[in-house]
Amino acid sequence: MKNFIIFGPPGAGKGSQCIILSKRYNFKHISTGDILREEVKRESELGLKAKNLMDKGELVSDALIIAIIERVLVNSNGVAGFLYDGFPRTVKQSEALEALLIKLGQKIDAVISLQTDEDVIIQRIQGRAAIEGREDDARTDVVKKRLEVYREQTHPLIEIYKKKGIYHPINGNLTIEQNFAEICEFIDQQ
Ligand code: ADP
Numbered sequence: 001m002k003n004f005i006i007f008g009p010p011g012a013g014k015g016s017q018c019i020i021l022s023k024r025y026n027f028k029h030i031s032t033g034d035i036l037r038e039e040v041k042r043e044s045e046l047g048l049k050a051k052n053l054m055d056k057g058e059l060v061s062d063a064l065i066i067a068i069i070e071r072v073l074v075n076s077n078g079v080a081g082f083l084y085d086g087f088p089r090t091v092k093q094s095e096a097l098e099a100l101l102i103k104l105g106q107k108i109d110a111v112i113s114l115q116t117d118e119d120v121i122i123q124r125i126q127g128r129a130a131i132e133g134r135e136d137d138a139r140t141d142v143v144k145k146r147l148e149v150y151r152e153q154t155h156p157l158i159e160i161y162k163k164k165g166i167y168h169p170i171n172g173n174l175t176i177e178q179n180f181a182e183i184c185e186f187i188d189q190q
Pocket of ligand 1: 009010011032033034036053054055057058059060061065085086087088089093136146
């Protein structure tokens with residue numbers, strides 16, 4: 001069982017890569033953002049708790065996110081591995097993932113980090129707002145807040161994964177196909 005974290009700021013292209021990578025390798029794509037949006041649509045208890053925070057560009061509580069991940073990991077059969085998209089986003093979440101994987105006799109194989117420039121990110125988020133209609137993409141103040149939250153709470157994870165020797169940066173400014181080719185080349189060596 002392989003576990004790859006697809007890392008990067010909002011709009012870096014994590015979701016696009018995960019969709020095609022999951023097909024190529026029979027990995028389960030775990031996007032905490034997609035799961036939360038689904039819960040919001042269903043108006044579940046979790047969705048109601050998450051909506052307000054997501055609309056403001058703030059993070060949902062670690063406890064809720066960790067519970068989601070645990071549920072998905074335990075209930076996934078017949079896959080060759082997992083791709084984490086938008087998770088972990090805090091030190092606490094990364095510690096919880098590590099503990100959970102140890103319990104399951106697994107480990108994080110690599111953190112594949114899409115290094116994407118801020119002007120490219122803003123362009124991609126604006127493009128996505130027009131296509132997908134996500135409210136948090138359409139508002140400049142919310143996009144700015146999400147980038148700030150990334151810098152403060154998520155970016156520090158890079159040092160942690162570098163120290164563990166599993167951090168693998170790639171240039172996220174290229175086309176979807178070019179990034180895909182580069183990531184596949186790396187995964188094939190793992
Ligand atoms: P993006 O990568 O463009 O920021 P996501 O779909 O990953 O979009 O996340 C959308 C929103 O969902 C985040 O702004 C946050 O409110 C919430 N969210 C998603 N994943 C997490 C997580 N791991 N921890 C806390 N909140 C999360």
